[in-house]
Amino acid sequence: MRPPYDCLTVRNWAWIGVCLMAAALGLGLLIHGLGQTSATYDEVAYLELAAHWWRTGDLETIGRMGSPMTFLRLQQAPTLWVLDLIGRGDWIDDPITHQAALLPVLRLGALWIWLAAFLVTAFWARRVYGPNAAAMAALIFAFSPNLLAHGGLITMELPLLLFWIVASLLFARFLESGDRRMFLGSAVAAGVAFSCKFTTILLPPILALAWVTDRLLLGDRRPIRLVTKVGGGMMIFGIVLLATDLIITGFATISPSARVGASHPALDGRFGPRVDPWLVWLSERKWPQDYVALGIQMLHQRSGGVSYLLGERRMQGWWYYYVIAMSVKVPLGFWLLAGGRMAASLRQLRLGWRKPTSDEVVIGVTLVTMLVLTALGSKRNYGLRYLLPLAPLAIVWVSKLAESARPWRKLAAIGLIGQVVAVASIHPYELSYFNILGGGPVGGRHILADSNLDWGQGARSLARIQHEEPIYHDLTTYYFGDTDPAYYGVIGTRHIIDAGAIQPNLPDRFAPSTRFVAVSASLQHGPWGPDDYFRVLDEIVPDRLTDDGTIAIYRIDAIRTERETSGSEEVATAGQSVLQPIGKLGDVLHDTRGIGLIGHFGGEVANHNVVLLPAQNLDGKVSLNRHGVELQQGRAVSMVGRTTDRDEGNHRPPIAVRPDITDVDRLPTIGRHGHNQPVAVPGRVDLITTP
Structure with missing residues (x-):
C-alpha cells in the first residue's frame, strides 16, 4: 500500500528535480542582484589586480598584500578571455574607470563556483542521509542570505568554501573506506583551497582531530600508536597540500622583502652583527609567493586590526565576536533547524547510542573546532565571512531532519519557510542582512560593520x-x-x-x-x-x-x-596660541594636519602645556558634554607611549614621535593631577584643568 502523500517526502528521482529547481532559484536571485550593488572594498583591488595580471602576467602585488592568487584566476580568467574575444579589451585596460559595467560581468562569470558548491552540498547530504535530505540541503543553500551575499562577489570567500567542503567530503570518504585516493584527493583540494585563502591552514589540524576522534569512536584504544599514525599521515597531507599550491601557482616566487639591495630598518641592529646579515640575505632570496604572502598575513593577524562590535572599537577584537555575529546574521529559521536537529539527536541518544558516521564526525569536529579556534585566535574581527566555509557543513547536518519522523519534517518545513522569508525581506541586498534579533540593517548598524553590513x-x-x-x-x-x-x-x-x-x-x-x-x-x-x-x-x-x-x-x-x-563656551579665538610649539610643525597658518584641540572644555589649560594650533583647527566653540579638555593627535602624527606613575609635579617624560611622519622630534607629556596617569597613548590624552 502506497504511503499517504506528504509534501515533505521526495521519492525516487524527484529529489533531483527539487535540487534543480533550487539551483535555478538561487542563480536567479544571484543574477538579479549582480548589478544592484557597487564594488565592495576588496573587489576594487581584485578588479585591478586581475586585469593587471591578465595583461602582464604579474601577480606579485597581491602577494605583498598578504593574499594568495588562485582565486583571481578561477573567478575572472574565463570572463577576461571572453571580453578580449568580443572586443571589450578596453574594459580590462582600465578596469577602475569601467568598473560599473565590468563588475557585473565578472560577477556573472564567477557564479559557477556558487553552483559547484551548491551541488557538492546537496550530494553530500544525499550520500549521508538520503534524497529528502539532499532536497532540503539544496533549498537551504539556495535561500541562505549569507551564501547569496558572497556568492555574487568576486572575492576569496566562495572559492575557499568550495574547495574546503570538497576536501572535507573526500576526507570523510577516506575515514569510512580507507581509500588512499580519497586521502590524496582531499589533500589536493585543500591545496587549491590554500591558494584561494590562507584560512585553509586551519583545515589540516581539524581533519587530524576528526581522524583521531573517528578512530576512538570505533574503539581504538592505542592512543600513542594512533597519534603517531595520524601525525605521519597528516605530514603527507601537508606535503601534498603545499605541492599542489606550488603547481597551480606556476612555482611563482617573490622575496620576503621588497627592499632588495637597500637597507632593512626592521632588521638592522635587531639581532647583532653576526645574525643580521643572514636575516637580510634570507629576506632578499626568492621563495614561493604564497608562502611569503602567508607570512605577511600572519604578521597582520598578530598585530590585530580595527574591529567594531556593539558600538565599541578594538584593535585585538573579542573572543565572542563570532558568537554575536552568528546570532544576528544567521536567519532565525536556520537556528530553529539547528535546535531541532540537536533535540532529535538527544532523543536518539536516550533511545540508544550509535556511532556517528565518518561524515558526521568530520562535520561535527569541523564546526566545533573552527568556532573554538576563531574565538581564541582571531585578532581581526572583520566579518562573519571568515566562518562561511562552515555553512555547507551545517546545512548538511540539519538536513537529516527531512529524513526523520513526521514532527521533525514539519519543523524542517517551518525552517525552510523562515529561510525564504529572510531572503525575501532583504533581496537583492543580502550582504546587509540582519535577522529580527539584530533589528535588520537599521539595527545592525549599532552591532556590526564592515563586510557584515x-x-x-x-x-x-x-x-x-x-x-x-x-x-x-x-x-x-x-x-x-x-x-x-x-x-x-x-x-x-x-x-x-x-x-x-x-x-x-x-x-x-x-x-x-x-x-x-x-x-x-x-x-x-x-x-x-x-x-x-x-x-x-x-x-x-x-x-x-x-x-x-x-x-x-x-x-x-x-x-x-x-x-x-547644545551647550558651548568660548575657549579661544581662531589661531590663538593655547599650547606652546615644541619642534617644528610646519607653517602654522596653513598646516592642518598637526596637533588639534578637540572635545570638551572644563577650565583653563595650563600655560606651560601649549602647542600652537593652526587657524583652521579652532572655531572658538567646544561642546560642554562632560568635564575635561582633550588633546587628540592629528592623523599625520603617530605617538607612542606607555603608562607610568608620576606626582603632580613638573616631571614630564617625552613622547616618541615617528620621524618619518613629521618633523617633530619630541613633545612633552601633558601633566594632570593624580597618580597612574598615562604618559601618552595613540589617540587622546586628558589635560590638567585649573580653577
Whole structure:
C-alpha cells in the first residue's frame, strides 16, 4: 500500500528535480542582484589586480598584500578571455574607470563556483542521509542570505568554501573506506583551497582531530600508536597540500622583502652583527609567493586590526565576536533547524547510542573546532565571512531532519519557510542582512560593520536615490570604500575614506556646506571613521537610508539645529596660541594636519602645556558634554607611549614621535593631577584643568 502523500517526502528521482529547481532559484536571485550593488572594498583591488595580471602576467602585488592568487584566476580568467574575444579589451585596460559595467560581468562569470558548491552540498547530504535530505540541503543553500551575499562577489570567500567542503567530503570518504585516493584527493583540494585563502591552514589540524576522534569512536584504544599514525599521515597531507599550491601557482616566487639591495630598518641592529646579515640575505632570496604572502598575513593577524562590535572599537577584537555575529546574521529559521536537529539527536541518544558516521564526525569536529579556534585566535574581527566555509557543513547536518519522523519534517518545513522569508525581506541586498534579533540593517548598524553590513557596496543605491529625487543632488558624501562613488553615478562633493590609518584628503572638521550629507555606516558606526568625527549625527534621525541600509542621508539644517541647542563656551579665538610649539610643525597658518584641540572644555589649560594650533583647527566653540579638555593627535602624527606613575609635579617624560611622519622630534607629556596617569597613548590624552 502506497504511503499517504506528504509534501515533505521526495521519492525516487524527484529529489533531483527539487535540487534543480533550487539551483535555478538561487542563480536567479544571484543574477538579479549582480548589478544592484557597487564594488565592495576588496573587489576594487581584485578588479585591478586581475586585469593587471591578465595583461602582464604579474601577480606579485597581491602577494605583498598578504593574499594568495588562485582565486583571481578561477573567478575572472574565463570572463577576461571572453571580453578580449568580443572586443571589450578596453574594459580590462582600465578596469577602475569601467568598473560599473565590468563588475557585473565578472560577477556573472564567477557564479559557477556558487553552483559547484551548491551541488557538492546537496550530494553530500544525499550520500549521508538520503534524497529528502539532499532536497532540503539544496533549498537551504539556495535561500541562505549569507551564501547569496558572497556568492555574487568576486572575492576569496566562495572559492575557499568550495574547495574546503570538497576536501572535507573526500576526507570523510577516506575515514569510512580507507581509500588512499580519497586521502590524496582531499589533500589536493585543500591545496587549491590554500591558494584561494590562507584560512585553509586551519583545515589540516581539524581533519587530524576528526581522524583521531573517528578512530576512538570505533574503539581504538592505542592512543600513542594512533597519534603517531595520524601525525605521519597528516605530514603527507601537508606535503601534498603545499605541492599542489606550488603547481597551480606556476612555482611563482617573490622575496620576503621588497627592499632588495637597500637597507632593512626592521632588521638592522635587531639581532647583532653576526645574525643580521643572514636575516637580510634570507629576506632578499626568492621563495614561493604564497608562502611569503602567508607570512605577511600572519604578521597582520598578530598585530590585530580595527574591529567594531556593539558600538565599541578594538584593535585585538573579542573572543565572542563570532558568537554575536552568528546570532544576528544567521536567519532565525536556520537556528530553529539547528535546535531541532540537536533535540532529535538527544532523543536518539536516550533511545540508544550509535556511532556517528565518518561524515558526521568530520562535520561535527569541523564546526566545533573552527568556532573554538576563531574565538581564541582571531585578532581581526572583520566579518562573519571568515566562518562561511562552515555553512555547507551545517546545512548538511540539519538536513537529516527531512529524513526523520513526521514532527521533525514539519519543523524542517517551518525552517525552510523562515529561510525564504529572510531572503525575501532583504533581496537583492543580502550582504546587509540582519535577522529580527539584530533589528535588520537599521539595527545592525549599532552591532556590526564592515563586510557584515557596509563593505562599500552602497554607491549604486545612493546614485539611484539621486536620480529619482534630484533634491539630493546638493550632497556631500562621506563614503567608505576604495573607489570613487562617482563611477556609479553619485553626484556632489565626495570624501572617500578607506581602511588606512591616515586620510590626508579628509577635512579636519565635519563641516559640510551642502544641503544634505550622506555617511557610510562603517564610518559613522563602524571602525573606519575618525574618532568622534561624526558624533554630531548620533542623535539625529536620518532623512532617509539607501535601500541596502549602508548609507544614511541627513539634512544639514537638522545638524545645525542640534549644534545650536547644545551647550558651548568660548575657549579661544581662531589661531590663538593655547599650547606652546615644541619642534617644528610646519607653517602654522596653513598646516592642518598637526596637533588639534578637540572635545570638551572644563577650565583653563595650563600655560606651560601649549602647542600652537593652526587657524583652521579652532572655531572658538567646544561642546560642554562632560568635564575635561582633550588633546587628540592629528592623523599625520603617530605617538607612542606607555603608562607610568608620576606626582603632580613638573616631571614630564617625552613622547616618541615617528620621524618619518613629521618633523617633530619630541613633545612633552601633558601633566594632570593624580597618580597612574598615562604618559601618552595613540589617540587622546586628558589635560590638567585649573580653577
